[in-house]
Amino acid sequence: MTVATETHAEHDHSHDDHAQHGMSNAGYIRIAIILAAMTGLEVSTYYVDFGSLFLPVLLVLMVVKFFVVVSYFMHLKFDNKLFSFCFYAGLFLAVMVYVIALASFKFFAA
Amino acid sequence: MSDVAVHEADHGTHGHTTSTGLSNNKVAMWLFLGSECLLFGGLISTYMLYRGRVSIGPRPGNVFDIPFTSVSSFILLMSSLTMVLAVSAAQNRDDRGTTLWLTVTALLGATFVGGQVYEFTAMYNEGLGFTTSLFGSSFYTLTGFHGVHVTVGIIMLMSLVGIIKRSTVPGDKAEVVELIGLYWHFVDVIWIVIFTLVYLIPA
Numbered sequence: 001m002t003v004a005t006e007t008h009a010e011h012d013h014s015h016d017d018h019a020q021h022g023m024s025n026a027g028y029i030r031i032a033i034i035l036a037a038m039t040g041l042e043v044s045t046y047y048v049d050f051g052s053l054f055l056p057v058l059l060v061l062m063v064v065k066f067f068v069v070v071s072y073f074m075h076l077k078f079d080n081k082l083f084s085f086c087f088y089a090g091l092f093l094a095v096m097v098y099v100i101a102l103a104s105f106k107f108f109a110a
Numbered sequence: 111m112s113d114v115a116v117h118e119a120d121h122g123t124h125g126h127t128t129s130t131g132l133s134n135n136k137v138a139m140w141l142f143l144g145s146e147c148l149l150f151g152g153l154i155s156t157y158m159l160y161r162g163r164v165s166i167g168p169r170p171g172n173v174f175d176i177p178f179t180s181v182s183s184f185i186l187l188m189s190s191l192t193m194v195l196a197v198s199a200a201q202n203r204d205d206r207g208t209t210l211w212l213t214v215t216a217l218l219g220a221t222f223v224g225g226q227v228y229e230f231t232a233m234y235n236e237g238l239g240f241t242t243s244l245f246g247s248s249f250y251t252l253t254g255f256h257g258v259h260v261t262v263g264i265i266m267l268m269s270l271v272g273i274i275k276r277s278t279v280p281g282d283k284a285e286v287v288e289l290i291g292l293y294w295h296f297v298d299v300i301w302i303v304i305f306t307l308v309y310l311i312p313a
Contacts, residue, residue: 090144094151
């Protein structure tokens with residue numbers, strides 16, 4: 001019975017974890033509205049001349065959108081750090097490998 | 111002991127103990143997504159290198175329909191919202207809400223794939239075949255791989271809807287929905303990168 005009680009306790013704890021995952025549905029909708037607004041700003045660069053800010057604005061928006069989805073919709077911000085390590089290790093490795101590969105092909109040379 | 115057995119049968123993975131204290135399925139999914147970063151990183155890098163290599167056929171600026179692709183991108187982005195609402199419903203043990211949001215997500219994904227098929231057809235009619243130029247090859251390979259990922263996601267979503275309706279998911283449905291949700295959101299974040307680097311930043 002003791003074992004059973006402990007298992008129930010773990011189970012309840014696990015459901016508490018689900019609740020801590022985060023956000024209410026209204027919160028998710030707010031995040032989606034922010035993402036939609038950022039997408040609108042991205043698309044506006046096609047119609048409006050941003051001058052020298054064109055590239056930095058697009059790259060910053062891309063990175064922010066990426067991390068907002070990963071952090072909030074994929075719950076990485078609220079989840080165990082091991083999950084973050086599994087994902088960001090792959091992401092970091094990919095970015096490093098391909099930045100070096102592109103640099104070796106003189107991709108970044110003006 | 112029988113209480114434990116019944117409890118574990120009811121709640122599936124919740125009764126299991128892992129060395130990390132975490133769900134092995136979830137760790138595996140995150141590792142898989144980490145490895146997918148390398149796959150798409152390679153495809154995106156290849157496109158970046160070859161997008162200017164056009165000896166014959168149209169150049170990127172001549173074939174991209176930015177307004178159309180912007181709408182497709184918005185649809186895929188909103189499918190991430192409906193997916194997270196499905197996960198939320200599953201965590202609240204709301205089967206009806208879960209199946210509803212999963213179905214909406216699959217429909218939005220299908221709309222995106224339909225848009226991609228239309229885009230590919232239009233580009234082909236404008237003279238950009240798979241072997242026309244290095245730009246064409248790398249573009250179709252990158253966006254085609256992404257489209258296949260979305261299609262696989264749609265198949266998983268619809269399979270999950272069928273499984274939930276038959277109530278044959280053993281244990282906690284929320285984790286199963288969450289795992290497929292992670293895959294779906296990943297497909298979305300990859301498109302966020304592709305949309306900017308491929309479509310919005312000119313060659």
